Amino acid sequence: MLQENTFLQGEQRMPPVFLSLPVDDRGRLQHVSQGAVSSLHDEVRNNPGGVTVRLGSSEYRITCSQELPDFFSVAATQNNTGNQGEQPVWLRDALQSTNARQLNNGRTATEVMEEQLDRLLPSRVSAGVQGVLGKIDACLFVTEQADFQIPCVHLTCPITLSIPERGVFARTSLQSDVCCLYDSTALKEQVSRRLPHPISREAITGAHIIPKEQCHFDSGKGAFIFDGTSL
Structure with missing residues (x-):
């Protein structure tokens, strides 16, 4: 050795x-x-x-x-x-x-996040929070399987500062079509603790969460862009 x-x-x-x-x-x-x-x-x-x-x-x-x-x-x-x-x-x-x-x-870091999340999800969690958590679950995906052909910096989660294994897209604010890729467990932790949006400091709502199919990477803007006609 x-x-x-x-x-x-x-x-x-x-x-x-x-x-x-x-x-x-x-x-x-x-x-x-x-x-x-x-x-x-x-x-x-x-x-x-x-x-x-x-x-x-x-x-x-x-x-x-x-x-x-x-x-x-x-x-x-x-x-x-x-x-x-x-x-x-x-x-x-x-x-x-x-x-x-x-x-x-x-x-692993994800296991730590999941354990903390489990402790923060009593049956009294509000319907609003449950709705956001449900939308995150519905929109998350395995990042590796998405096969993104872009620089790693654009795949870095703003919360964990690393590329997530299971990601989900969220808009940077409700007034912007720019999206970031988040670690789904980290974002659920943020929502469960009622912490503000990491970038805009808004309250995180279901309108922030975007399905992968409604996001595309714009090389000119150097960012993921929400291109859906409705949420």
Whole structure:
């Protein structure tokens, strides 16, 4: 088993944190001590923009939702050194999944969100909230199966700051036809907690949620556009 130094650096000018994480000869991340995980937790929480973890020649961005401090998301960055692009996709995905599970006590970020969502859905949830949640469920889709041929930045969820496994489109405001792709579980969490729209700060309603078939990517505008004639 090999050892690689991991470097974390936040967006702000803060002293760097060095950790030594065990990886095998193929770069696969192995068990990380609870002390190392706690250090990661603290560093990410103290940097609103997240931190970058360098593991060998690969870099990963770890972020924490300010509204959900126990939610950690891990995504590969576009600023990798070495031969990240030559590594098999499955290896990058395995590293990302392993990192997320270790940061979230054995659970993926989506599983953490779903657990929190379950606790926030008592039978007393208003009909209005239930309606929005129902529309999200009706409009969500598996992002990978959609086979979007556009830059990853346009597929990044404004809440989790990563590309969702199960996405749903929502308008940036009721006065705009511009849409963003959201992690469906994260958006349901936002609705269940009656938090405002992440971009417009409006109350999230069913009118914000758009079926995938009514959205298209406009390369000229660099955004998804709602093109349906009605909601």
